[in-house]
Amino acid sequence: MTVPTDPRHLPVLVEPFLAHGFPPDGRIFVDGTFGLGGHTRALLARHPGIRQVIGLDRDGEILEWSRREPLDPRITLVHERFSRLPEVLDRLGVSTVDGILLDLGVSSYQLGEPERGFAFSRPGPLDMRMDRSLGGETAADLVNTRPEGDLVRLFGELGEERFSRRIARAIARRRESAPFATTADLAAVVEGAVPAALRATSRVHPATRVFQALRIAVNDELGELEATLSAAIGRLAPHGRLAVISFHSLEDRLVKTAFAAAARGCRCPPQFPVCTCGQRPLLEILTRKPVVADDAEIVANPRARSAKLRAARRLAPGESRP
Numbered sequence: 240m241t242v243p244t245d246p247r248h249l250p251v252l253v254e255p256f257l258a259h260g261f262p263p264d265g266r267i268f269v270d271g272t273f274g275l276g277g278h279t280r281a282l283l284a285r286h287p288g289i290r291q292v293i294g295l296d297r298d299g300e301i302l303e304w305s306r307r308e309p310l311d312p313r314i315t316l317v318h319e320r321f322s323r324l325p326e327v328l329d330r331l332g333v334s335t336v337d338g339i340l341l342d343l344g345v346s347s348y349q350l351g352e353p354e355r356g357f358a359f360s361r362p363g364p365l366d367m368r369m370d371r372s373l374g375g376e377t378a379a380d381l382v383n384t385r386p387e388g389d390l391v392r393l394f395g396e397l398g399e400e401r402f403s404r405r406i407a408r409a410i411a412r413r414r415e416s417a418p419f420a421t422t423a424d425l426a427a428v429v430e431g432a433v434p435a436a437l438r439a440t441s442r443v444h445p446a447t448r449v450f451q452a453l454r455i456a457v458n459d460e461l462g463e464l465e466a467t468l469s470a471a472i473g474r475l476a477p478h479g480r481l482a483v484i485s486f487h488s489l490e491d492r493l494v495k496t497a498f499a500a501a502a503r504g505c506r507c508p509p510q511f512p513v514c515t516c517g518q519r520p521l522l523e524i525l526t527r528k529p530v531v532a533d534d535a536e537i538v539a540n541p542r543a544r545s546a547k548l549r550a551a552r553r554l555a556p557g558e559s560r561p
């Protein structure tokens with residue numbers, strides 16, 4: 240069966256998600272990053288027996304877009320961060336669910352809206368907040384006020400940018416005369432700071448990693464994920480699945496670590512001869528290695544290049560790990 244997709248955002252790793260992300264007889268699904276609903280649409284087409292989908296997104300504007308077309312009546316959209324999943328489920332009177340998906344990062348829809356400030360390729364205000372309704376620091380606030388040393392760390396850690404020192408230096412110099420206000424402004428300064436030889440040969444725009452780092456920091460994306468994983472595992476019904484699609488090595492590491500801890504159960508120090516904590520394994524890991532996109536998907540959707548999917552299954556009480 241072909242699944243209709245939205246030309247504003249092509250969902251990534253849909254087939255691996257369908258293979259691992261939901262039990263065949265599941266009834267309730269949480270799409271923690273609903274966006275334009277690509278994964279949900281595919282799941283509903285594959286599992287017509289689904290009774291309820293709870294779709295969360297912290298970006299109210301994207302949910303408005305999703306509501307412009309008639310929604311499947313089984314879907315309830317909630318403007319909320321996925322770290323608030325337990326509160327959302329409690330409010331809806333749902334104790335456990337059969338599947339949860341977190342498809343991290345931003346959608347192509349957000350990247351394509353210049354006034355959101357996510358894309359260096361589209362001039363706009365340097366904003367990058369996924370939820371503008373809450374106020375909070377923008378990317379411009381960050382680059383205009385953070386000490387140079389903080390920017391070096393930020394670009395290095397969250398952007399894996401090897402010229403983070405040179406770029407932070409150029410930003411600090413430039414903001415002495417005029418604060419940054421636009422995406423184009425920042426992109427030009429970053430471009431000017433990296434070695435000319437790299438500018439000529441790099442496959443991606445020199446500002447790509449700096450923009451990624453700022454977006455992750457502005458939205459505290461790693462903090463959000465870390466606060467969510469064990470709560471999400473805790474709300475899975477027996478045999479329920481948690482699937483996470485990440486785009487950054489730090490995100491993938493958080494997922495791998497949380498899955499491994501929940502699959503291990505016992506938290507006793509390794510030198511203890513017998514287990515005294517009594518913690519039982521909660522998960523079976525379904526993807527020993529993260530699933531990545533094949534060449535055909537990467538050609539059709541370059542955003543899939545860095546996507547990694549990990550999935551796990553909640554064990555039933557008394558069930559031991561296979």
Ligand SMILES: C[S@@+](CC[C@H](N)C(=O)[O-])C[C@H]1O[C@@H](n2cnc3c(N)ncnc32)[C@H](O)[C@@H]1O
Nearest residue numbers: 250272274275276277278296297298320321346
């Ligand atoms: C990659 S897109 C998801 C695309 C979606 N799977 C689809 O097929 O249309 C990521 C979405 O997650 C949202 N998002 C990111 N972090 C979030 C968080 N902590 N809580 C809720 N939504 C979040 C973004 O606003 C964006 O709409």
